[in-house]
Amino acid sequence: MRIATLTIEHLDEMVAIDRICFGQHWTIDAYRRELNSSNSHFIGWFNSEGLLVGMGCFWAIVDEAHITLLAVHPHHRRQGGGQKILRGLLEQAVKIEMRHSTLEVRGSNSAAIQLYEKMGFENLGWRTKYYQNPEEDAVVMWLTGLQHPDFWLKIG
Numbered sequence: 001m002r003i004a005t006l007t008i009e010h011l012d013e014m015v016a017i018d019r020i021c022f023g024q025h026w027t028i029d030a031y032r033r034e035l036n037s038s039n040s041h042f043i044g045w046f047n048s049e050g051l052l053v054g055m056g057c058f059w060a061i062v063d064e065a066h067i068t069l070l071a072v073h074p075h076h077r078r079q080g081g082g083q084k085i086l087r088g089l090l091e092q093a094v095k096i097e098m099r100h101s102t103l104e105v106r107g108s109n110s111a112a113i114q115l116y117e118k119m120g121f122e123n124l125g126w127r128t129k130y131y132q133n134p135e136e137d138a139v140v141m142w143l144t145g146l147q148h149p150d151f152w153l154k155i156g
């Protein structure tokens with residue numbers, strides 16, 4: 001299993017993971033746009049046969065890495081992949097001098113919330129009715145100190 005940057009050549013596999021994990025988080029055109037945007041950073045998790053089984057993305061906004069996507073194929077969950085992808089995103093964020101990371105997550109998504117908490121994210125507050133289909137509030141999570149010399153010690 002390996003972690004690597006995703007490029008346009010992975011587009012079809014990314015859309016397939018998206019449809020399995022979310023129904024449709026982004027359209028194929030949105031993925032294409034994101035892959036071509038210099039503000040978007042993608043990380044993929046590949047199995048031993050080189051197939052994409054998980055992916056994540058953040059937007060670099062000033063000094064903030066806004067995590068916009070994190071998904072692992074259902075057959076490959078609870079194997080540490082989500083954590084590896086998130087770590088890969090944070091490594092890239094540190095490299096390009098981001099100082100904070102933030103994200104929104106459905107209030108009922110306890111798997112994701114526990115993963116983010118494990119990686120040091122804290123609950124900053126709520127955005128009411130942020131999600132549709134079904135309507136739900138979002139938890140806003142926040143991680144700071146990305147440029148601190150002890151950052152990786154804190155993350156573990």
Ligand SMILES: CC(C)(COP(=O)(O)OP(=O)(O)OC[C@H]1O[C@@H](n2cnc3c(N)ncnc32)[C@H](O)[C@@H]1OP(=O)(O)O)[C@@H](O)C(=O)NCCC(=O)NCCS
Nearest residue numbers: 021070071072077078079080081082083105111112114115
């Ligand atoms: C959230 C998601 C990415 C986690 O991926 P994963 O590869 O299964 O996660 P990991 O194996 O790296 O788990 C790391 C930690 O997260 C937490 N976690 C992950 N899945 C969990 C679950 N089902 N229940 C409780 N905690 C869970 C645990 O703390 C786990 O550590 P542990 O295995 O030592 O207990 C995956 O469940 C997923 O793709 N869900 C659907 C898409 C989604 O909701 N994305 C997030 C949108 S904000």
